[in-house]
Amino acid sequence: xxxxxxxxxxxxxxxxxxxxxxxLTILTAAAKYDVxxxxxxxxxxxxxxxxxxxMSCGICHSFAAxxxxxxxxxxxxxxxxxxxxxxxxxxxxxDVPRATFTPEEICxxxxxxxxxxxxxxxxxxxxxxxxxxFTMDLIYQxxxxxxxxxxxxxxxHVKAIPGADPILIEKAGFLADRMSVNLELPTSDALRxxxxxxxxxxxxxxxxxxxxxxxxxxxxxxxxxxxxxFVPAGQSTQMIIGATPENDFQIMSVAENLYQKFGLKxxxxxxxxxxxxxxxxxxxxxxxxxxxxxxxYQADWLLRYYGFTVTELLSEDKPNFNIYxxxxxxxxxxxxxxxxxxxxxxxxQTLLRVPGIGAKSAGxxxxxxRGCKLNFADLKKIGVxxxxxxxxxxxxxxxxxxxKLEEDYICRNxxxxxxxxPRELREEGYRQLSLFDDVNFGxxxxxxxxxxxQY
Amino acid sequence: xxxxxxxxxIDGILSGVYDAWASRYGHKNIQLSSDESGxxxxxxxxxxxxxxFEKSQKVSRTLxxxxxxxxxxxxxxxxxxxxxxxxxxxxxxxxxxxxxVMALSLPDGAKVLEYLGEPCIACIFELRRQTYNxxxxxxxxxxxxxxxxxxxxxxxxxxxxxxxxLASHFTNRLPLENFMIYDAPHQTAAVHxxxxxxxIVDASSINLSAIQSLSADEEHFRNLWRAFFETIAIPERxxxxxxxxxxxxxxxxxxxxxxxxx
Numbered sequence: 001x002x003x004x005x006x007x008x009x010x011x012x013x014x015x016x017x018x019x020x021x022x023x024l025t026i027l028t029a030a031a032k033y034d035v036x037x038x039x040x041x042x043x044x045x046x047x048x049x050x051x052x053x054x055m056s057c058g059i060c061h062s063f064a065a066x067x068x069x070x071x072x073x074x075x076x077x078x079x080x081x082x083x084x085x086x087x088x089x090x091x092x093x094x095d096v097p098r099a100t101f102t103p104e105e106i107c108x109x110x111x112x113x114x115x116x117x118x119x120x121x122x123x124x125x126x127x128x129x130x131x132x133x134f135t136m137d138l139i140y141q142x143x144x145x146x147x148x149x150x151x152x153x154x155x156x157h158v159k160a161i162p163g164a165d166p167i168l169i170e171k172a173g174f175l176a177d178r179m180s181v182n183l184e185l186p187t188s189d190a191l192r193x194x195x196x197x198x199x200x201x202x203x204x205x206x207x208x209x210x211x212x213x214x215x216x217x218x219x220x221x222x223x224x225x226x227x228x229x230f231v232p233a234g235q236s237t238q239m240i241i242g243a244t245p246e247n248d249f250q251i252m253s254v255a256e257n258l259y260q261k262f263g264l265k266x267x268x269x270x271x272x273x274x275x276x277x278x279x280x281x282x283x284x285x286x287x288x289x290x291x292x293x294x295x296x297y298q299a300d301w302l303l304r305y306y307g308f309t310v311t312e313l314l315s316e317d318k319p320n321f322n323i324y325x326x327x328x329x330x331x332x333x334x335x336x337x338x339x340x341x342x343x344x345x346x347x348x349q350t351l352l353r354v355p356g357i358g359a360k361s362a363g364x365x366x367x368x369x370r371g372c373k374l375n376f377a378d379l380k381k382i383g384v385x386x387x388x389x390x391x392x393x394x395x396x397x398x399x400x401x402x403x404k405l406e407e408d409y410i411c412r413n414x415x416x417x418x419x420x421x422p423r424e425l426r427e428e429g430y431r432q433l434s435l436f437d438d439v440n441f442g443x444x445x446x447x448x449x450x451x452x453x454q455y
Numbered sequence: 456x457x458x459x460x461x462x463x464x465i466d467g468i469l470s471g472v473y474d475a476w477a478s479r480y481g482h483k484n485i486q487l488s489s490d491e492s493g494x495x496x497x498x499x500x501x502x503x504x505x506x507x508f509e510k511s512q513k514v515s516r517t518l519x520x521x522x523x524x525x526x527x528x529x530x531x532x533x534x535x536x537x538x539x540x541x542x543x544x545x546x547x548x549x550x551x552x553x554x555x556v557m558a559l560s561l562p563d564g565a566k567v568l569e570y571l572g573e574p575c576i577a578c579i580f581e582l583r584r585q586t587y588n589x590x591x592x593x594x595x596x597x598x599x600x601x602x603x604x605x606x607x608x609x610x611x612x613x614x615x616x617x618x619x620x621l622a623s624h625f626t627n628r629l630p631l632e633n634f635m636i637y638d639a640p641h642q643t644a645a646v647h648x649x650x651x652x653x654x655i656v657d658a659s660s661i662n663l664s665a666i667q668s669l670s671a672d673e674e675h676f677r678n679l680w681r682a683f684f685e686t687i688a689i690p691e692r693x694x695x696x697x698x699x700x701x702x703x704x705x706x707x708x709x710x711x712x713x714x715x716x717x
Contacts, residue, residue, distance in 0.1 A: 013672040024679055028686040048630045048650070060701070061595050062712060064688035067697025074687060112676050115607065115629065116599045118711070154628075273691045288691055364571060371570025378572045381581070423696075 015108045019099075024109070026099040030079040030090050031125055033275070034182075034238065035268040039071040039120035039155040041233030042177050050151025052114060052121070054177065054233075059120045072123035072157055073110055077101055077138055081127030085184070085195035087243050089275040090127045100129070103142040111150050121155030121177070122146065128161065136164035136172065143175040155233075162202040166209050170230075173213055178233040178265070181207045186254045190244035194280070204262075210235045211263050234265030241296065242272040242289040243281055249319035252299055252310045259303060269296045291424045295321040302327055305359050306352050323425065324415060329355040332392060333407050339392040340399060343379065344369050356389030376400050387417060456484055456496075461504040461548050463489045465534040468548045469511035471504040472555060478502075482556050487548035489538060522558055526565045529583050530555070535616040536582040550578035589613055590620035596706040597621065599634060601670040607634035608666050611709055618645050622653040637661065677711050684712040 017023065040058030060069035078100035079090040089096060106124070113119045124142065126135050139158060146152045158176040160169045173179055181203055185191045188200040210231060217230035237258060239251065255267040271288035274281050299321065302308040306328070313327050314320070322330045332339065332355050341354055343365060351362040361383040368374060368382060376395055380386055390400040391410045403409070414420055457480045461471030468489055475485045486499075495501065518527045530551055538547035553575040558564035570576050599607035607629070611621075618638050622645035625634060629647075636645045637658060644658035707713040 011672050013675045021679060021682055025682050025686050028683050032687050032689055046627050046630055051629060051631065053628050057591075059591075059595050062684060062710065063698045063701040064684065065695060065698055066688045066690075066692040067694040067701060068688075068692070069701065070684065070687060073683070109679065112672070113680060115632065116601070116676065116680075116711075117597055117609070117625075118680050271692070273689065290692065364569075367569035368571040371567065372572035374572045378577070381577045382571050 012108050012112050016105055017102075020105065020109075022097075023099040023101060023105070024075070026097050027076045027079060027101060028074065030096075030127070031074045031076045031123070033089070033270065033273065034074065034123070034125055035068075035270045036157065036178075036180055036236050036238060036266070037069055037071045037074055037123060038236075038266070039157075041265055042155070044153060044232075046153050050153050051111065052152050052154030054121070054153070054155045061117065061119055071120045072155065073113055073119045073121070074123040075101070075106070075125075077106070077124060077126035077135070077142065078129050079127045080129045082130070083128050083195070083197040085198065086276065086278050086280055087184075087194055087240055087272065087274075091276070094276060101142075103138070103145050106142050107146045107150050107152075110146060110154075111152060114152070114154055121157070123157045125159040126161065132161045132163035133165050133168060136161045136168040140168055140172045140175070143172060147175050157233075160206040160210065162198055162206060164206070166206070169206050169209060170213060173210060173231045174228050176231060178236060179210050179231045180236045180238070181210070183237045183239050183254070183258070183267075185244055186239050186246045186251045187244070190246065194243065207235065207237065207262055207264075214263065234263075236264060236266040236268060238268035238270050240272050241269050241293050242284065243274075247319035248292070248296065248299075248321050249310070249314040249316065251296060252303075252314060255300060256303055256310045267300060269293050269300070291323060291422050292321070294422070295323070295327060299327045307349055308353075324421065325411070326355070328353070329388060329414065333411060336405055336407060336410075339405065340394045341392060342397065343374060343393055343395045354389055354392045356385035356387065356392070358383070387420065388414065456486060456499040457502060458486045458488050458496075458499050459502050459504050459548075460488050460491065462506045463491070463538075464506060465531055466508055466511040467504065467506040468534045468551055469514040470507045471548055472552050473507075473510040473514050474502070474504050475552060482553075485552070486546075487552045488546050489548035490546055518555070522565045526558065526568065529568060529579065532583040532586040533579050535619075536586040537614045537616075538582060539614075545574060545578045547578070547582055550575045550582070554579050586615045586617060587620070589615050590617040592703075592706065593617055593621055594624055596702060596710055597636065598709065598711050600666065601673045601676075602666060603668040603670050605633065605670065607632055609634070609636045609709075610639055610666075611636060612639050612705070613641075616641050616643070618643055618655055621645065622647065622655065626653045681712050 038058050039054065041056055042054050043056040044054045046053040058071060060071045062070040064070055079096065080098050080100060081090045081092055084091045084093055106122070110119070110122045114121070124139055126139060129135050143156060143158060146156070156176045157178045157180065158172055160172070160179050160181045162181060183203055184195055184198065191198060191200060213230045214234065217227065220227045221229070239254070241251065258264045258267055271290050271293040272284065273288050274284060299313055302313065303310065308331070313331055321327055325333070332353070338353065341350055348362055348366055351357050351365060352359065364382045365374070368378070374395060376386065379395065386400065391403050391413070418426060457478065459471045459475045461467045468487070471487050475487060478485070515527060518530060533547055533551055536547060554567065557573070557575070558567045561567060567573070567576060568579070571580055593611055593613060597609050597611055599609045602608055616638070618636065618641070621636055625636070626647050631649050632647070633649050634647045638644065642657065642659040643655055644661065645653050645655050647653040702713070704717070707717050
């Protein structure tokens with residue numbers, strides 16, 4: 001039994017309702033389409049008098065059958081909802097079983113799972129019950145109980161309910177590590193059509209409030225070291241991909257804006273799954289647009305860690321990502337004038353732009369080359385993916401193999417290695433792709449589809 | 456060539472470093488070996504080393520004083536690894552010895568760890584990464600079981616001796632719990648008493664019958680966890696290859712949720 005149990009005589013299981021298994025199943029299923037499950041961004045040691053700590057690298061405790069990480073106990077407080085968003089399985093018109101937790105139940109589940117090292121903390125979202133204020137208050141009560149009565153110091157990610165009173169959001173923010181407000185859809189037109197109860201305004205307002213809160217709190221922390229921290233792991237948001245006809249350029253521009261103007265830590269992209277079989281929404285017979293989602297994440301990393309801007313990767317004329325090549329390779333092939341790059345003299349920013357060299361290996365190269373000359377075998381040990389990098393780098397003035405610096409040549413060679421072709425395309429085979437010309441990518445002629453090498 | 460054969464432990468390897476240094480045969484003529492079953496070569500003289508706590512402490516102190524705690528931690532993490540890496544060209548004890556020799560001969564010695572072009576550094580880098588990676592994996596995948604007496608018990612099967620990494624993490628995380636982590640292949644255990652620091656003890660004579668009696672709630676919370684685990688996956692996105700890539704199968708047997716899928 002956890003030593004901080006409020007009543008030492010009753011076992012934790014007795015604090016749960018008899019139908020807890022059903023409740024947990026319903027409210028987990030209702031929360032599973034929310035993608036943000038990271039536990040990263042804040043380092044906090046335990047104070048020795050409670051339970052829990054956090055690590056800024058984040059810890060994933062398991063991986064579900066879809067390969068996604070399970071880091072937090074991701075649940076809804078309730079799946080009762082007064083809103084009618086078309087893409088959401090919990091909307092008020094949907095015929096699904098409904099359930100509601102109590103704060104005590106959520107605390108007990110979190111603590112007992114956490115002690116057994118099943119989870120890294122709590123992810124609490126909710127359907128809108130009665131009103132946004134009422135819902136936000138329930139969430140706040142739960143967090144307060146968890147943080148004070150149970151002295152839980154692990155990770156908490158909480159949703160700010162759009163339209164809730166700013167005071168409630170602020171109070172919750174002082175208890176949570178990360179807050180998020182879901183942008184849901186990239187454009188306000190799409191939002192109006194699919195989520196009539198939400199508006200761009202009610203979503204962006206709390207987002208702005210949290211941003212201001214974080215900035216203000218940082219200023220206070222420089223003055224008073226022990227000021228309580230407000231959302232120390234930053235805020236995130238998510239967009240649904242493929243439910244509405246926006247192209248990648250629009251989506252990435254929105255993301256770039258959010259990073260620059262709202263100071264977001266992460267933007268998540270969620271491939272659309274038509275759970276409600278709503279006639280207004282695309283049917284997607286080939287399954288959710290996972291490859292597109294993957295490309296968006298790759299580009300998102302390029303924005304955050306590699307110093308790229310959206311206009312370098314995409315443009316009005318070429319609004320979608322190449323499905324065969326990752327965005328960085330694609331960019332490099334269109335900008336061969338920057339290459340080849342000499343490993344021993346190039347600066348960090350230049351190294352970062354080489355396909356096959358990531359932030360870690362670029363940093364290692366910079367340090368390692370001070371001590372001794374590197375060769376290609378060393379680069380491999382350092383972590384450079386030579387398969388991709390070899391066309392773009394020289395080491396001591398030489399390339400690894402004699403290669404041509406031509407777009408077609410490099411593209412052909414890169415794709416002749418089947419492991420470099422995305423899984424979805426490999427399994428689909430080329431023929432089917434040319435027949436349907438890829439429903440997910442708008443079927444435009446800008447996507448360069450190189451001829452596969454014959455075997 | 457003189458080959459110092461050291462026992463495969465931190466103390467053993469550091470004692471080997473001490474003996475090799477003190478032997479004055481010249482660094483070029485010395486090799487260390489932590490592999491007891493390794494093939495012998497002709498024209499080499501083999502010198503057995505016994506693990507000596509005092510010698511190892513002397514080496515540790517020198518390393519910390521001259522090269523800093525970070526360097527020392529790297530050496531320890533390397534010594535904790537099992538040393539069987541397919542990319543490896545060097546015995547781990549020998550890599551440690553050569554790295555120490557190189558670091559002590561340079562003015563800013565701790566920097567040598569960045570010179571990945573050197574074979575011995577590349578080897579240290581790889582082994583250290585192996586240890587920390589597995590340590591991190593087990594921070595993720597280790598599962599505690601609540602026993603009848605309220606103690607949390609976990610059993611792990613790591614390749615590298617990662618117990619200290621886990622013990623310090625969970626001591627900070629669960630300060631008010633009594634817990635024990637049992638490393639089955641290495642026959643060691645980390646024991647933590649509430650509000651105290653942890654201890655690493657030899658567990659070769661452990662009696663595992665006590666872990667059969669679980670607390671009354673244990674099965675209930677396991678079932679809840681399994682239900683959560685099953686439900687959280689999105690069927691339309693199923694990708695078992697990715698799952699295995701993220702949680703390698705060798706960890707499954709010690710988890711609650713994947714044990715039955717093996």
